[in-house]
Amino acid sequence: MAFEENAEMPYDPADDIQTAVAAAEQQLMSISGVNGVGITSTPDGQDAVVVYVANEKALSQLPAEINGCRIIGEVTGEIRPL
Numbered sequence: 532m533a534f535e536e537n538a539e540m541p542y543d544p545a546d547d548i549q550t551a552v553a554a555a556e557q558q559l560m561s562i563s564g565v566n567g568v569g570i571t572s573t574p575d576g577q578d579a580v581v582v583y584v585a586n587e588k589a590l591s592q593l594p595a596e597i598n599g600c601r602i603i604g605e606v607t608g609e610i611r612p613l
Contacts, residue, residue: 590604
């Protein structure tokens with residue numbers, strides 16, 4: 532009697548960063564001056580969370596990482612709907 536096991540699990544690295552963004556979004560959006568959150572890459576090709584902020588004060592309040600995922604702040608100025 533032969534037993535064949537197929538325990539293959541699909542893995543998509545994009546799932547990791549999307550999970551990190553979802554987990555970090557509420558925390559980051561509660562910081563005054565944060566305009567938005569997205570996904571980016573570091574210069575060495577690692578996934579990271581990009582946080583768009585209105586000013587340097589908001590930028591200084593960002594953590595370096597959340598749940599092991601690097602946070603990259605970008606000052607965009609105030610964003611207003613058209």
